[in-house]
Amino acid sequence: MGVIFFLKDGxxxxxxxxxxxxxxxxxxxxxxxxxxxxxxxxxxxxQHRIPYxxxxxxLQAVSWMAMACFSPSNISIFIMTLYLLLGNLGASIVEVAxxxxxxxxxxxxxxxxxxSSQLSPSSSSSSGELQSFVWMACSIGGVLxxxxxxxxIDQFSPQAMFSLFGILLAIQFFITILIHENSLNLPPxxxxxxxxxxxxxxxxxxxxxxxxxxxITWFAASYALxxxxxxxxxxxxxxxxxxxxxxxxxxKVFGQAAMLLWGIMYNxxxxxxxPKKLISAIQLVMAVFMVSDVLFVKGIYRRMGMMPxxxxxxxxxxxxxxxxxxKILPFSVVVAGLxxxxxxxxxxAFLTSSIALAIIVSGYxxxxxxxxxxxxxxxxxxLPTALLIQAACTLLPLYWSACIPDDPPKTKRKQH
Numbered sequence: 001m002g003v004i005f006f007l008k009d010g011x012x013x014x015x016x017x018x019x020x021x022x023x024x025x026x027x028x029x030x031x032x033x034x035x036x037x038x039x040x041x042x043x044x045x046x047q048h049r050i051p052y053x054x055x056x057x058x059l060q061a062v063s064w065m066a067m068a069c070f071s072p073s074n075i076s077i078f079i080m081t082l083y084l085l086l087g088n089l090g091a092s093i094v095e096v097a098x099x100x101x102x103x104x105x106x107x108x109x110x111x112x113x114x115x116s117s118q119l120s121p122s123s124s125s126s127s128g129e130l131q132s133f134v135w136m137a138c139s140i141g142g143v144l145x146x147x148x149x150x151x152x153i154d155q156f157s158p159q160a161m162f163s164l165f166g167i168l169l170a171i172q173f174f175i176t177i178l179i180h181e182n183s184l185n186l187p188p189x190x191x192x193x194x195x196x197x198x199x200x201x202x203x204x205x206x207x208x209x210x211x212x213x214x215x216i217t218w219f220a221a222s223y224a225l226x227x228x229x230x231x232x233x234x235x236x237x238x239x240x241x242x243x244x245x246x247x248x249x250x251x252k253v254f255g256q257a258a259m260l261l262w263g264i265m266y267n268x269x270x271x272x273x274x275p276k277k278l279i280s281a282i283q284l285v286m287a288v289f290m291v292s293d294v295l296f297v298k299g300i301y302r303r304m305g306m307m308p309x310x311x312x313x314x315x316x317x318x319x320x321x322x323x324x325x326x327k328i329l330p331f332s333v334v335v336a337g338l339x340x341x342x343x344x345x346x347x348x349a350f351l352t353s354s355i356a357l358a359i360i361v362s363g364y365x366x367x368x369x370x371x372x373x374x375x376x377x378x379x380x381x382x383l384p385t386a387l388l389i390q391a392a393c394t395l396l397p398l399y400w401s402a403c404i405p406d407d408p409p410k411t412k413r414k415q416h
Contacts (some may be wrong), residue, residue, distance in 0.1 A: 036349025
Protein backbone atom coordinates (compact mmCIF):
# COMPACT_ATOMS: atom_id res chain seq x y z
CA MET A 1 0.00 0.00 0.00
CA GLY A 2 2.91 2.30 0.65
CA VAL A 3 4.05 1.81 -2.95
CA ILE A 4 0.65 2.84 -4.30
CA PHE A 5 0.59 6.06 -2.27
CA PHE A 6 4.22 6.72 -3.18
CA LEU A 7 3.36 6.46 -6.87
CA LYS A 8 0.18 8.53 -6.54
CA ASP A 9 1.34 11.29 -4.20
CA GLY A 10 5.11 11.22 -4.71
CA UNK A 11 5.47 10.57 -8.43
CA UNK A 12 2.02 12.01 -9.34
CA UNK A 13 1.00 9.21 -11.68
CA UNK A 14 -2.54 9.04 -13.13
CA UNK A 15 -4.90 6.05 -12.65
CA UNK A 16 -3.97 4.34 -15.94
CA UNK A 17 -0.23 4.72 -15.34
CA UNK A 18 -0.62 3.43 -11.79
CA UNK A 19 -2.41 0.31 -12.97
CA UNK A 20 0.06 -0.23 -15.82
CA UNK A 21 2.98 -0.01 -13.37
CA UNK A 22 1.33 -2.35 -10.88
CA UNK A 23 0.68 -5.00 -13.50
CA UNK A 24 3.96 -4.61 -15.38
CA UNK A 25 5.86 -5.05 -12.12
CA UNK A 26 4.32 -8.53 -11.89
CA UNK A 27 5.96 -9.72 -15.11
CA UNK A 28 8.58 -11.84 -13.21
CA UNK A 29 5.66 -13.93 -11.97
CA UNK A 30 5.08 -15.12 -15.54
CA UNK A 31 8.48 -16.85 -15.61
CA UNK A 32 7.62 -19.05 -12.63
CA UNK A 33 7.82 -22.30 -14.66
CA UNK A 34 11.51 -21.57 -15.22
CA UNK A 35 12.08 -21.17 -11.48
CA UNK A 36 10.03 -24.33 -10.90
CA UNK A 37 12.16 -26.32 -13.34
CA UNK A 38 15.30 -25.03 -11.65
CA UNK A 39 14.13 -25.93 -8.15
CA UNK A 40 12.99 -29.37 -9.29
CA UNK A 41 16.16 -30.25 -11.18
CA UNK A 42 19.07 -28.21 -9.80
CA UNK A 43 20.19 -29.01 -6.25
CA UNK A 44 22.32 -26.61 -4.22
CA UNK A 45 24.34 -28.24 -1.44
CA UNK A 46 22.00 -31.24 -1.62
CA GLN A 47 18.88 -29.06 -1.30
CA HIS A 48 16.46 -27.84 -3.93
CA ARG A 49 13.88 -25.74 -2.06
CA ILE A 50 15.41 -23.86 0.88
CA PRO A 51 18.30 -22.27 -1.11
CA TYR A 52 15.81 -20.78 -3.56
CA UNK A 53 13.72 -19.33 -0.73
CA UNK A 54 16.85 -17.73 0.73
CA UNK A 55 17.91 -16.31 -2.64
CA UNK A 56 14.43 -14.88 -3.26
CA UNK A 57 14.35 -13.25 0.17
CA UNK A 58 17.78 -11.72 -0.53
CA LEU A 59 16.60 -10.18 -3.82
CA GLN A 60 13.53 -8.71 -2.12
CA ALA A 61 15.56 -7.25 0.71
CA VAL A 62 17.95 -5.57 -1.75
CA SER A 63 15.03 -4.17 -3.75
CA TRP A 64 13.14 -2.64 -0.84
CA MET A 65 16.22 -1.28 0.91
CA ALA A 66 17.28 0.37 -2.37
CA MET A 67 13.86 2.00 -2.79
CA ALA A 68 14.06 3.29 0.77
CA CYS A 69 17.16 5.29 -0.18
CA PHE A 70 15.33 7.44 -2.73
CA SER A 71 12.94 10.34 -2.26
CA PRO A 72 10.19 11.14 -4.82
CA SER A 73 12.30 14.00 -6.18
CA ASN A 74 15.32 11.89 -7.13
CA ILE A 75 13.79 8.66 -8.44
CA SER A 76 12.12 8.19 -11.79
CA ILE A 77 9.21 5.95 -12.66
CA PHE A 78 11.59 3.80 -14.71
CA ILE A 79 14.00 3.21 -11.79
CA MET A 80 11.08 2.54 -9.45
CA THR A 81 9.73 -0.03 -11.89
CA LEU A 82 13.11 -1.77 -12.07
CA TYR A 83 13.28 -2.13 -8.29
CA LEU A 84 9.69 -3.42 -8.19
CA LEU A 85 10.58 -5.96 -10.88
CA LEU A 86 13.59 -7.10 -8.84
CA GLY A 87 11.48 -7.44 -5.70
CA ASN A 88 8.78 -9.41 -7.50
CA LEU A 89 11.44 -11.64 -9.06
CA GLY A 90 12.56 -12.59 -5.56
CA ALA A 91 8.96 -13.03 -4.41
CA SER A 92 8.26 -15.29 -7.41
CA ILE A 93 11.19 -17.56 -6.60
CA VAL A 94 10.09 -17.81 -2.97
CA GLU A 95 6.51 -18.59 -3.93
CA VAL A 96 7.55 -21.33 -6.36
CA ALA A 97 9.69 -23.06 -3.74
CA UNK A 98 6.99 -22.70 -1.09
CA UNK A 99 4.26 -24.05 -3.38
CA UNK A 100 6.46 -27.04 -4.25
CA UNK A 101 7.10 -27.78 -0.57
CA UNK A 102 3.36 -27.67 0.17
CA UNK A 103 2.57 -29.91 -2.83
CA UNK A 104 5.25 -32.46 -1.88
CA UNK A 105 4.47 -32.51 1.82
CA UNK A 106 0.72 -32.53 1.18
CA UNK A 107 1.00 -35.52 -1.15
CA UNK A 108 3.18 -37.35 1.41
CA UNK A 109 0.66 -36.64 4.16
CA UNK A 110 -2.18 -37.87 1.97
CA UNK A 111 -0.31 -41.10 1.19
CA UNK A 112 0.39 -41.76 4.87
CA UNK A 113 -3.23 -41.04 5.77
CA UNK A 114 -4.46 -43.40 3.05
CA UNK A 115 -2.29 -46.20 4.44
CA SER A 116 -3.47 -45.60 8.00
CA SER A 117 -7.10 -45.49 6.89
CA GLN A 118 -6.65 -48.91 5.29
CA LEU A 119 -5.32 -50.30 8.56
CA SER A 120 -7.91 -48.53 10.68
CA PRO A 121 -11.30 -47.63 9.19
CA SER A 122 -11.88 -45.06 11.92
CA SER A 123 -8.96 -42.92 10.79
CA SER A 124 -9.61 -40.81 7.70
CA SER A 125 -8.08 -37.82 6.01
CA SER A 126 -9.45 -35.31 3.56
CA SER A 127 -7.60 -33.78 0.65
CA GLY A 128 -6.31 -30.28 1.04
CA GLU A 129 -5.71 -30.19 4.81
CA LEU A 130 -2.15 -28.92 4.45
CA GLN A 131 -3.13 -26.44 1.74
CA SER A 132 -5.86 -25.09 4.01
CA PHE A 133 -3.42 -24.75 6.90
CA VAL A 134 -0.91 -22.88 4.72
CA TRP A 135 -3.69 -20.66 3.40
CA MET A 136 -4.77 -19.78 6.94
CA ALA A 137 -1.19 -19.11 8.04
CA CYS A 138 -0.65 -16.76 5.09
CA SER A 139 -3.94 -15.03 5.84
CA ILE A 140 -2.91 -14.45 9.46
CA GLY A 141 0.33 -12.94 8.19
CA GLY A 142 -1.67 -10.79 5.78
CA VAL A 143 -3.95 -9.56 8.56
CA LEU A 144 -1.03 -8.63 10.80
CA UNK A 145 0.96 -7.05 7.95
CA UNK A 146 -1.93 -4.97 6.66
CA UNK A 147 -2.92 -3.98 10.19
CA UNK A 148 0.62 -2.73 10.75
CA UNK A 149 0.49 -0.96 7.38
CA UNK A 150 -2.84 0.69 8.19
CA UNK A 151 -1.34 2.16 11.36
CA UNK A 152 2.00 3.08 9.79
CA ILE A 153 0.70 4.69 6.59
CA ASP A 154 -0.31 7.87 8.44
CA GLN A 155 2.63 7.85 10.84
CA PHE A 156 5.64 7.16 8.62
CA SER A 157 6.86 8.08 5.18
CA PRO A 158 6.83 5.49 2.37
CA GLN A 159 10.64 5.34 2.58
CA ALA A 160 10.44 4.36 6.26
CA MET A 161 7.95 1.64 5.43
CA PHE A 162 10.20 0.39 2.62
CA SER A 163 13.11 0.23 5.08
CA LEU A 164 11.07 -1.75 7.61
CA PHE A 165 9.97 -4.22 4.96
CA GLY A 166 13.55 -4.60 3.74
CA ILE A 167 14.77 -5.29 7.27
CA LEU A 168 12.09 -7.96 7.77
CA LEU A 169 13.12 -9.64 4.52
CA ALA A 170 16.77 -9.54 5.57
CA ILE A 171 15.79 -11.28 8.82
CA GLN A 172 13.91 -13.89 6.78
CA PHE A 173 17.01 -14.45 4.66
CA PHE A 174 19.29 -15.05 7.66
CA ILE A 175 16.75 -17.36 9.33
CA THR A 176 16.26 -19.36 6.12
CA ILE A 177 19.94 -20.07 5.58
CA LEU A 178 20.06 -21.61 9.07
CA ILE A 179 17.38 -24.18 8.18
CA HIS A 180 18.29 -27.45 6.47
CA GLU A 181 15.84 -29.07 4.10
CA ASN A 182 16.02 -32.41 5.90
CA SER A 183 14.05 -30.90 8.76
CA LEU A 184 11.04 -30.45 6.45
CA ASN A 185 10.63 -34.22 6.01
CA LEU A 186 10.23 -33.93 2.24
CA PRO A 187 10.31 -37.01 -0.03
CA PRO A 188 13.89 -38.33 -0.24
CA UNK A 189 15.99 -37.61 -3.30
CA UNK A 190 16.30 -40.65 -5.55
CA UNK A 191 19.54 -39.52 -7.15
CA UNK A 192 21.60 -36.53 -8.13
CA UNK A 193 20.22 -33.47 -9.83
CA UNK A 194 17.67 -34.28 -12.51
CA UNK A 195 18.38 -32.67 -15.85
CA UNK A 196 16.25 -29.70 -16.76
CA UNK A 197 15.45 -31.28 -20.13
CA UNK A 198 14.07 -34.38 -18.42
CA UNK A 199 12.16 -32.23 -15.94
CA UNK A 200 10.69 -30.18 -18.79
CA UNK A 201 9.64 -33.35 -20.60
CA UNK A 202 7.89 -34.57 -17.44
CA UNK A 203 6.05 -31.25 -17.17
CA UNK A 204 4.96 -31.51 -20.81
CA UNK A 205 3.69 -35.05 -20.19
CA UNK A 206 1.75 -33.83 -17.14
CA UNK A 207 0.19 -31.01 -19.15
CA UNK A 208 -0.99 -33.50 -21.77
CA UNK A 209 -3.48 -34.81 -19.24
CA UNK A 210 -6.80 -33.32 -20.46
CA UNK A 211 -8.17 -32.76 -16.96
CA UNK A 212 -5.07 -30.72 -16.08
CA UNK A 213 -4.68 -28.58 -19.18
CA UNK A 214 -8.41 -27.86 -19.49
CA UNK A 215 -8.70 -26.90 -15.83
CA ILE A 216 -5.67 -24.60 -15.86
CA THR A 217 -6.77 -22.97 -19.13
CA TRP A 218 -10.23 -22.25 -17.74
CA PHE A 219 -8.86 -21.01 -14.45
CA ALA A 220 -6.47 -18.57 -16.13
CA ALA A 221 -9.21 -17.37 -18.48
CA SER A 222 -11.50 -16.72 -15.49
CA TYR A 223 -9.02 -14.00 -14.46
CA ALA A 224 -7.90 -12.72 -17.86
CA LEU A 225 -11.41 -12.05 -19.17
CA UNK A 226 -12.24 -9.66 -16.33
CA UNK A 227 -10.91 -6.10 -16.89
CA UNK A 228 -9.43 -4.99 -13.56
CA UNK A 229 -10.26 -1.46 -12.39
CA UNK A 230 -8.16 -1.40 -9.22
CA UNK A 231 -6.20 1.74 -10.11
CA UNK A 232 -9.36 3.60 -11.13
CA UNK A 233 -11.21 2.60 -7.95
CA UNK A 234 -8.22 3.60 -5.83
CA UNK A 235 -8.23 7.09 -7.32
CA UNK A 236 -12.02 7.30 -7.00
CA UNK A 237 -11.89 6.41 -3.32
CA UNK A 238 -8.90 8.58 -2.37
CA UNK A 239 -9.28 11.59 -4.69
CA UNK A 240 -13.02 11.87 -5.37
CA UNK A 241 -14.43 10.53 -2.09
CA UNK A 242 -11.32 11.60 -0.10
CA UNK A 243 -11.29 8.36 1.87
CA UNK A 244 -8.49 8.40 4.44
CA UNK A 245 -5.52 6.14 3.81
CA UNK A 246 -6.02 4.40 7.16
CA UNK A 247 -9.50 3.35 6.04
CA UNK A 248 -7.97 1.72 2.97
CA UNK A 249 -5.51 -0.05 5.24
CA UNK A 250 -8.33 -1.35 7.41
CA UNK A 251 -10.09 -2.47 4.23
CA LYS A 252 -7.09 -4.63 3.36
CA VAL A 253 -7.07 -6.03 6.91
CA PHE A 254 -10.74 -6.94 6.51
CA GLY A 255 -9.97 -8.65 3.21
CA GLN A 256 -7.16 -10.72 4.72
CA ALA A 257 -9.37 -11.62 7.67
CA ALA A 258 -11.99 -12.81 5.17
CA MET A 259 -9.34 -14.98 3.49
CA LEU A 260 -8.49 -16.47 6.88
CA LEU A 261 -12.15 -17.21 7.56
CA TRP A 262 -12.48 -18.74 4.08
CA GLY A 263 -9.54 -21.04 4.79
CA ILE A 264 -11.17 -22.20 8.04
CA MET A 265 -14.56 -22.72 6.39
CA TYR A 266 -13.04 -24.65 3.50
CA ASN A 267 -11.02 -26.86 5.80
CA UNK A 268 -13.97 -27.63 8.05
CA UNK A 269 -16.96 -27.77 5.73
CA UNK A 270 -16.18 -27.38 2.02
CA UNK A 271 -13.41 -29.84 1.13
CA UNK A 272 -15.94 -32.43 0.03
CA UNK A 273 -17.89 -29.99 -2.14
CA UNK A 274 -17.45 -30.26 -5.91
CA PRO A 275 -14.67 -27.85 -6.99
CA LYS A 276 -16.72 -26.85 -10.04
CA LYS A 277 -19.70 -25.82 -7.93
CA LEU A 278 -17.53 -24.01 -5.41
CA ILE A 279 -15.47 -22.05 -7.95
CA SER A 280 -18.54 -21.20 -10.05
CA ALA A 281 -20.33 -19.89 -6.96
CA ILE A 282 -17.36 -17.64 -6.14
CA GLN A 283 -17.36 -16.33 -9.72
CA LEU A 284 -21.06 -15.48 -9.42
CA VAL A 285 -20.60 -13.72 -6.08
CA MET A 286 -17.82 -11.60 -7.62
CA ALA A 287 -20.25 -10.40 -10.32
CA VAL A 288 -22.83 -9.51 -7.66
CA PHE A 289 -20.26 -7.46 -5.76
CA MET A 290 -19.29 -5.60 -8.94
CA VAL A 291 -22.94 -4.66 -9.54
CA SER A 292 -23.00 -3.46 -5.93
CA ASP A 293 -20.00 -1.25 -6.80
CA VAL A 294 -22.15 0.40 -9.48
CA LEU A 295 -24.70 1.38 -6.84
CA PHE A 296 -21.87 2.59 -4.61
CA VAL A 297 -20.30 4.78 -7.32
CA LYS A 298 -23.73 6.23 -8.21
CA GLY A 299 -24.14 7.18 -4.54
CA ILE A 300 -27.34 5.18 -4.08
CA TYR A 301 -26.26 3.62 -0.79
CA ARG A 302 -25.25 7.05 0.50
CA ARG A 303 -28.52 8.74 -0.50
CA MET A 304 -30.59 5.94 1.01
CA GLY A 305 -28.67 6.24 4.26
CA MET A 306 -27.78 2.55 4.21
CA MET A 307 -24.08 2.99 4.96
CA PRO A 308 -21.33 5.63 4.78
CA UNK A 309 -18.76 5.44 2.02
CA UNK A 310 -15.97 4.53 4.43
CA UNK A 311 -17.88 1.50 5.74
CA UNK A 312 -18.57 0.28 2.20
CA UNK A 313 -14.88 0.61 1.33
CA UNK A 314 -13.84 -1.38 4.39
CA UNK A 315 -16.35 -4.21 4.02
CA UNK A 316 -17.37 -4.58 0.40
CA UNK A 317 -14.29 -3.21 -1.36
CA UNK A 318 -12.02 -5.10 1.02
CA UNK A 319 -13.88 -8.33 0.37
CA UNK A 320 -14.09 -7.88 -3.41
CA UNK A 321 -10.33 -7.27 -3.59
CA UNK A 322 -9.61 -10.78 -2.25
CA UNK A 323 -12.71 -12.62 -3.46
CA UNK A 324 -11.07 -13.57 -6.75
CA UNK A 325 -8.34 -15.36 -4.79
CA UNK A 326 -10.85 -17.56 -2.94
CA LYS A 327 -10.91 -19.78 -6.04
CA ILE A 328 -7.22 -20.58 -5.69
CA LEU A 329 -7.56 -22.74 -2.56
CA PRO A 330 -9.96 -25.37 -3.93
CA PHE A 331 -8.28 -25.27 -7.33
CA SER A 332 -4.77 -25.76 -5.92
CA VAL A 333 -6.04 -28.82 -4.07
CA VAL A 334 -7.35 -30.20 -7.38
CA VAL A 335 -4.07 -29.56 -9.19
CA ALA A 336 -1.98 -31.00 -6.35
CA GLY A 337 -4.05 -34.17 -6.48
CA LEU A 338 -3.59 -34.51 -10.25
CA UNK A 339 0.11 -33.61 -10.24
CA UNK A 340 2.44 -36.52 -11.14
CA UNK A 341 5.26 -37.18 -8.62
CA UNK A 342 8.52 -35.40 -9.31
CA UNK A 343 7.27 -32.26 -11.03
CA UNK A 344 5.35 -30.60 -8.19
CA UNK A 345 7.48 -27.46 -8.37
CA UNK A 346 7.24 -27.21 -12.15
CA UNK A 347 3.49 -27.76 -12.34
CA UNK A 348 2.55 -25.51 -9.42
CA ALA A 349 4.84 -22.86 -10.89
CA PHE A 350 3.11 -23.24 -14.25
CA LEU A 351 -0.25 -22.76 -12.54
CA THR A 352 0.78 -19.64 -10.63
CA SER A 353 2.50 -18.32 -13.75
CA SER A 354 -0.70 -18.74 -15.71
CA ILE A 355 -2.63 -16.88 -13.00
CA ALA A 356 -0.03 -14.09 -12.93
CA LEU A 357 -0.15 -13.67 -16.71
CA ALA A 358 -3.94 -13.67 -16.62
CA ILE A 359 -3.98 -10.98 -13.91
CA ILE A 360 -1.56 -8.85 -15.96
CA VAL A 361 -3.80 -9.20 -19.03
CA SER A 362 -6.77 -8.31 -16.82
CA GLY A 363 -4.99 -5.15 -15.65
CA TYR A 364 -4.17 -4.06 -19.20
CA UNK A 365 -7.77 -4.70 -20.27
CA UNK A 366 -8.89 -2.57 -17.32
CA UNK A 367 -6.72 0.32 -18.51
CA UNK A 368 -8.21 0.00 -22.01
CA UNK A 369 -11.74 -0.15 -20.60
CA UNK A 370 -11.22 2.93 -18.40
CA UNK A 371 -9.87 4.82 -21.41
CA UNK A 372 -12.79 3.65 -23.57
CA UNK A 373 -15.45 4.93 -21.14
CA UNK A 374 -13.52 8.17 -20.55
CA UNK A 375 -12.47 7.72 -16.93
CA UNK A 376 -9.60 10.00 -15.86
CA UNK A 377 -8.10 11.20 -12.58
CA UNK A 378 -10.66 14.02 -12.51
CA UNK A 379 -13.67 12.52 -14.33
CA UNK A 380 -15.35 9.36 -13.03
CA UNK A 381 -18.68 9.72 -14.84
CA UNK A 382 -17.99 6.64 -16.97
CA LEU A 383 -17.03 4.42 -14.02
CA PRO A 384 -20.52 2.87 -13.50
CA THR A 385 -20.56 1.76 -17.14
CA ALA A 386 -17.09 0.26 -16.78
CA LEU A 387 -18.18 -1.64 -13.66
CA LEU A 388 -21.23 -3.09 -15.44
CA ILE A 389 -19.03 -4.29 -18.29
CA GLN A 390 -16.65 -5.78 -15.72
CA ALA A 391 -19.53 -7.66 -14.04
CA ALA A 392 -20.73 -9.04 -17.40
CA CYS A 393 -17.21 -10.25 -18.22
CA THR A 394 -17.05 -12.00 -14.84
CA LEU A 395 -20.03 -14.15 -15.79
CA LEU A 396 -18.57 -15.26 -19.13
CA PRO A 397 -16.31 -18.06 -17.75
CA LEU A 398 -19.35 -19.75 -16.18
CA TYR A 399 -20.37 -20.96 -19.64
CA TRP A 400 -17.22 -23.12 -19.77
CA SER A 401 -17.16 -24.24 -16.14
CA ALA A 402 -17.44 -27.86 -17.31
CA CYS A 403 -13.65 -27.72 -17.75
CA ILE A 404 -13.27 -27.91 -13.96
CA PRO A 405 -13.30 -31.44 -12.45
CA ASP A 406 -16.77 -32.13 -11.08
CA ASP A 407 -15.57 -34.32 -8.21
CA PRO A 408 -13.12 -33.40 -5.43
CA PRO A 409 -9.69 -35.10 -5.54
CA LYS A 410 -10.59 -37.33 -2.60
CA THR A 411 -13.27 -39.06 -4.61
CA LYS A 412 -10.95 -39.59 -7.56
CA ARG A 413 -8.26 -41.20 -5.44
CA LYS A 414 -10.77 -43.68 -4.08
CA GLN A 415 -11.74 -44.66 -7.59
CA HIS A 416 -8.15 -45.59 -8.54
